[in-house]
Amino acid sequence: MNELRPIRSALLDVRNLHTHFLTDKGTVKAVNGVSFQINQGERVAIVGESGSGKSAMAMSLLRLLAYPGKVVSGEINLEGRDLNRLSERQLNEVRGRLVGTIFQDPMSSLDPVMRISNQMIPPIMRHLGLSREKARAEAISWLDRVGIPDAARRIESYPFEMSGGMRQRVMIAMALSCRPRLVIADEPTTALDVTIQAQIVELLKELTAETGAAMIFITHDLGLVARFAHKVGVMYAGKLVEFGPVKDIFARPRHPYTQSLLDTIPPVDQLERRRLAQIPGFPPDMKLPVTGCAFKDRCAGAHRRCFEVAPELEPRGHGHAAACWLPEGLGAGRQMERALIPPMEPAADAGEDRVVVEINNLHKHFTTRSSLPWRKPPTVRAVNGISLRIRKGETLGIVGESGCGKSTVARLLLGLDPATSGDIFIDGMAQMVFQDPSSSFNPKMTLFNIIQEPLVVTGWGTKAERETRVRELLGQVGLDESYMHRYPSQLSGGQRQRIAIARALALKPSVVVADEPTSALDVSVRAQIINLLVDLKQKLRVSFVFISHDLLTVSYISDKIAVMYLGEVVEYGPADEVFNNPAHPYTQALISAVPIPDPEAEEARIQKPLSGELPSPLNLPVGCSFASRCPKATDYCRTHKMVLKPYSKTRETACHYAS
Amino acid sequence: MLTYSFKRLVQLFVTVLGVVTLVFFTMRLIPGDPISAMAGDNLSGAALDQMRGQMGLNDPLPVQYLTYLGRLAVLDFGTTVTTKLPIVGLILGALPVTVSIALGTIFLTVLISIPLGTLAAYMAHKGNRMLDNIITGVAMVLDLMPPFWTSLVCLLIFSLTLGWFPASGTVSLDDPAMLLRRIALPVLVLSMAQIATLARITRTSVLEVLNEDYVRTARSMGWSELHVLFRHALKNAALPIVTVIGLSFGNLLNGTVIVEFIFTLPGIGNLLVGGMNSRDYQMVQTLIVFYAMIFVAINFTTDLIYRVFDPRVQF
Structure with missing residues (x-):
């Protein structure tokens, strides 16, 4: 036009x-x-x-x-x-x-102590010269256009009564309201x-x-x-x-x-x-x-x-x-230095291919204390019956929207929280790499002390042996030995995440759980950390659990992917198969939502974003947990619980209509 | 809300019981008792003992304590030792003076420190720390001056030298003009201790809010700085300010005792001092129960006011 x-x-x-x-x-x-x-x-x-x-x-x-x-x-x-x-x-x-402006964080961009109506209507009155009634009607029609259900009533809400997605819709309505x-x-x-x-x-x-x-x-x-x-x-x-x-x-x-x-x-x-x-x-x-x-x-x-x-x-x-x-x-020099990643060498003997982590029917429920003794306290089912297996040297990617329980799984694996029921079996030791490298270190400790801390705690080796080990670890994560005596504040975000990885590797764990390890990093640094993880996986044959909402990265780094929704695994299988040919409607929606850095391909894709938001884990649906948002859901889905069933030789999915 | 009120009621009960117990026993640790304080050196030991017996002061302490609690349970607060007047009546009579001083102080403090703190925050937000530094400096000096000393200095300057305010004179609600002139200096003295503190808290919390994203959102919608400051920033900054005002009420109860004594005002602070001097157990205990109840009531009101400023506060 x-x-x-x-x-x-x-x-x-x-x-x-x-x-x-x-x-x-x-x-x-x-x-x-x-x-x-x-x-x-x-x-x-x-x-x-x-x-x-x-x-x-x-x-x-x-x-x-x-x-x-x-x-x-x-x-x-x-x-x-x-x-x-x-x-x-x-x-x-x-x-x-x-000029209208929309800001980054919808959680903090709206005044928390003011109703939406009081934030939206006065600017419309002022800029467009409308009466309060007309401005109000205009504001409601904008909220309606941005997809706020029941806008006439919701305009009297406070921001804290809305989800992040809804708040960003309000922010957009506000920014566009004066045309x-x-x-x-x-x-x-x-x-x-x-x-x-x-x-x-x-x-x-x-x-x-x-x-x-x-x-x-x-x-x-x-x-x-x-x-x-x-x-x-x-x-x-x-x-x-x-x-x-x-x-x-x-x-x-x-x-x-x-x-x-x-x-x-x-x-x-x-x-x-x-x-x-x-x-x-x-x-x-x-x-x-x-x-x-x-x-x-x-x-x-x-x-x-x-x-x-x-x-x-x-x-x-x-x-x-x-x-x-x-x-x-x-x-032409652009592609030169990018080497192929060799496929993992097949295990030398059968023992090398053994299962190092086994999770059976794991549950974690959080129960809030009810203020009145006779009222049943609400229970959040953060992890609701998952079973997973990780082999030696294998990387398992766990993906899902925030609130799906993926970080809870990580905490359970590390034993940071006790499980409500179910078993976790780990052959060896699990270690963790956290999302934010700037806040997961004691700022008053030198990097040497940070890395050797797990060694000291477990009484590993003599002082000299520990020092050798720290040098070796620094080398493995690509940092110079001279970094030993520095403090975390002297490092960049990427370097700190390298230290976090070195610390996780110190005790030679059989599995390293990385919870969003690259989310806080810039694109160019992210690539460095991903390359490092891929190298370590090849060299040390450590198993990784890679938890992220970034599907492209997860599918790149993982051998297997588990897709989580509301505390359950809805699809599991080899990374490339799940990514290229998803079976569960949720996985399909999730992958189609990932923007691909190629405008031609983006144009060709059918854009039908998944409607609605994650339901509250407080009252889970009776049937399939995804039924409320699933385009294919039928009455059968709403009444029957789905469990993970084999979909092909290598894959499992929890959908009635997938197989 | 009901659950919350119930919790508060339980809290009131526990607080009062604790305070009562503490005061009951500490009062009896102080050398002397009401009888000896009243009699001085005039009466013989036997006569005093007889009077003590009449008042139940010869009973073992636990018995005295339980008797006292029993009377408290039926809201019998007793009479004074010397004049045999009902204590509740005395307190109610003295209350208007103390309440006038307290409310006057809060009013003056809020009136000066909130605009001052907001202005300082706004200037600091724009990179001008001048007012900021002045307030911090003045606050430090004022914090170091104890009210009993400032009271005397004020009395010396404004009453004795300049003669602006009367240093003594009867005070009653029937003569508001006189009341106002009599409480002006005490209010000034008590406010001096509070203004700087509250201005600094206001400044800090408003400055923090000014850096929030929603303030930028309001600016991006074309609102003027003044609108942003008073419609968005101050309301969001209110919680810490309300908390400090609530706490300063506590300080005030303390402060009124001192100023009422120095300025010879017939408030409940003076009753307390008198009660202590005459070792009037009943009087002191009742006053302390009264103070404890005021404390809990102020906490309760502060919480209710939170809800007015922040809809996220749930009970």
């Missing part, structure tokens, strides 16, 4: 935007000369890792930066007006009216589950297409970009290093950073597994002046000129532009 209408000038024209954070330790140049244009109705994704300045850039557009952030210079032309020259009062007529020309969405789905993310993305797509609003979409998820955007801007160290149409960017990226970033994502087609690309080094310190290209130290194609002069964003045809001295970036 919008393409047919002749567009004279761009809706938003940003020129040479500079944003600085004036901290005590120096000026952080977060945004360093960004220029781009957005036409009406266009969806532009801005991608980049944390610290690339993408959020600072987006917040600069409406001057929503918190102290000490400040827009230093640049033009922000919205429909011909320079927002950077407007007074605060004038800008308040633009905020919410011409803005432009919507800024800052990582709007990052805090949500993959199925809810798919729903929200579809919703944003529909609504912006309907209202003709343009959109800036800030994200670090390249898959989402492929699903969503018309155009992509890639940011690095406060600058746009590449900008162009989405298909062009994915098919022919020209900047080495974009190229490497795309190669760090586990591929969907995993017939032959290759190591993921790694981007060595760290982004530059934005407090220090940069001579030449900011990416030169991490770039395989860097040459003398890169160290002297910074390349500007130059056109590469078809609206594509890149800031690199090399016209094709890394070019």
Whole structure:
């Protein structure tokens, strides 16, 4: 529609935007000369890792930066007006009216002590000049459009009475309620589950297409970009290093950073597994002046000129532009260093192939204390009868939405919580790698002490032997021995996660449970950790339990996958088979919700996001637990409990209609 | 809510029982008793003993304790030793003065410290720490000045030297103007100790809220800074502020005793001091029960006020 209408000038024209954070330790140049244009109705994704300045850039557009952030210079032309020259009062007529904003975390973005109505209605009255009744009707119709059931009643709810997905819908309704020309969405789905993310993305797509609003979409998820955007801007160290149409960017990226970033994502087609690309080094310190290209130290194609002069964003045809001295970036050199991962060598003797973990009919119920003695206390069935087996050297991936019980399984495996019923048998020892490497270490301990702690606790070896062991472990996780005497705060997120892995391996456990070990990490670092885990698996023949909501990563790293829903395993089987040919409707929905970093493939996929949300584990359905959301559910499913049954030689599924 | 009220009632009962027991025994640890305090050196040992016997003070302590509890159970609070007036009547008569001082202090404190703290938070949020530093400095100085000392200084300056406020004079509810002039200095003294504390708490919790995502959301919808500050930030910051106000009531009960004594105001604080001096067990015990009940009532009210500010608070 919008393409047919002749567009004279761009809706938003940003020129040479500079944003600085004036901290005590120096000026952080977060945004360093960004220029781009957005036409009406266009969806532009801005991608980049944390610290690339993408959020600072987006917040600069409406001057929503918190102290000490400040827009230093640049033009922000919205429909011909320079927002950077407007007074605060004038800008308040633009905020919410011409430009709507959607923020990352729906749990904290709505005022917790105010009803939705009091947050939504006054801005509509103010910006559109409507009476309270009309504004209220308008707000309700928006809530209805974003899919809030029973909107007329729910508008009087408080945010805490809604789920995260629902709150993000409210946030979208609020941002769109004054019919803005432009919507800024800052990582709007990052805090949500993959199925809810798919729903929200579809919703944003529909609504912006309907209202003709343009959109800036800030994200670090390249898959989402492929699903969503018309155009992509890639940011690095406060600058746009590449900008162009989405298909062009994915098919022919020209900047080495974009190229490497795309190669760090586990591929969907995993017939032959290759190591993921790694981007060595760290982004530059934005407090220090940069001579030449900011990416030169991490770039395989860097040459003398890169160290002297910074390349500007130059056109590469078809609206594509890149800031690199090399016209094709890394070019043909891109795929070179990525070695094939050899298949696991078959076990030398039968004992090497034995089962190391066996879980039988495991239950974990959490009972809250009832305040009145005669009332039956509510019980949460977090794990509701699962049985699993892990062989030596095998990696089991556990996937599912948050609240499905996957982390509880991890805690039970480690013996951190007692099971309500059922058995766990572990041949040897289990160790754990946690999600957040910054909070799982004692900040006052040196890395040497952190790693040797399990050895000391169990009275392993002499002091000298322990030191040798720590050196060996550091080597195994790819860190230099000199790190021994440092403290956790001196490390990057990726290095800390390496230490966590070294500590988990210290006692030579038979199984290492990793609960979302890569979720807190940036894309390029994530690839390093995944490669490390794959190497360790090959070298040490340790079994891993890899728990994650990131299906692409799980299917890449795992041999077997168990899909969990409401405390039960609904599908189990070899990773590639489950991923490429899911049998259970829930697995199918989960996998179709995962955005694939390929715009062509995304276009071809049928987008029918799973409706509804995870039911409360307090009162489980009588029949199949998935029946309330299943497109294929019949009355039989609602009344009959499904158990895991063989589906093929290697696979099991808990669906009546799958087999 | 019902369960909650029931829990609170049980709590009141336990608190009062504990306080009563503690006061009963500690009072008897203090040398002297009501009879000797009353008689001074005038009466012989035998006569005193006879009077003690009449009052039951010669019984073994456990018996005295149980007798006291028995009377308490039927709400018999007894009479004073010297004047034989009903104690409850005395307390009710003295209450208006103390309540006026307490409420006046809270009112003045809230009136000054909440806007001041909010302003300091807003300025700090924008990177200006000047007001912040001033408040912290003043707070430190005020915290170091005990009320009995500031009372005397105020008395010296405002009453004796400047003559703005009367240092003595009858006080009753029938003459509100006089009451106001008499309690002005005590209120000022007690407020000085509270204002700085409350302003700092307000500043801290408002500043924290100003960094919250929903404040940014409100800005992104085009609301002015003033609207954001008073409609969103202050309401969200209310819980710690309400808690501190509730706690400061506790401090006030303490403070009123001192200021009533120094400014010779006939409040319940003065009753307490008098009761202690004359070793009037009954009087002191009843007053302490009364104080304990006020404490529990304030806690209860604070909790109810939480609910007004934050719908997430459940009982």
